[in-house]
Amino acid sequence: MLVVIDNYDSFTYNLVQYLGELGQEIKVFRNDQVTLEEIRALNPDHIVISPGPGDPNDGGISLDVLREFGPTTPIFGVCLGHQ
Template sequence: MIIVIDNYDSFTYNLVQYLGELGAELAVAANVKVYRNDKISLAEINELKPDGVVISPGPGRPEDAGISQALIKELGVSLPIFGV
């Protein structure tokens, strides 16, 4: 499963669509779940045991990034993270 962190940017669902298309091209089910940057915790992400995380563009200012910065700092060494 891939988690997409939505930083309240309109491009987020374009990313989700592309991930789905990539899964179809590879003949694997693309299990993608989207969470707003202020609606999920690091503990919840750990419980979900994702294969990777995509952090969407946005939010404009670092203080509005929600979980994104902590996610990179805490889980970046053990979890593949792709930021847009």
């Protein structure tokens, strides 16, 4: 299971399309419409944090996801805040 955190960026679904070609199940959540508990319940193998406007502090749950899952789950972040 791959979880993608969508930071309201138009590039998010380009990433999802490419990642989907790898054949893994993908769940996409907006950064303000999911909880850490919901992500934990999915037991993701990997997490992708999409690009988004502003700086990382504007990324909703994104920083909390990094803190919570970073020590145990591979996380790939894509240029958040470099708009």
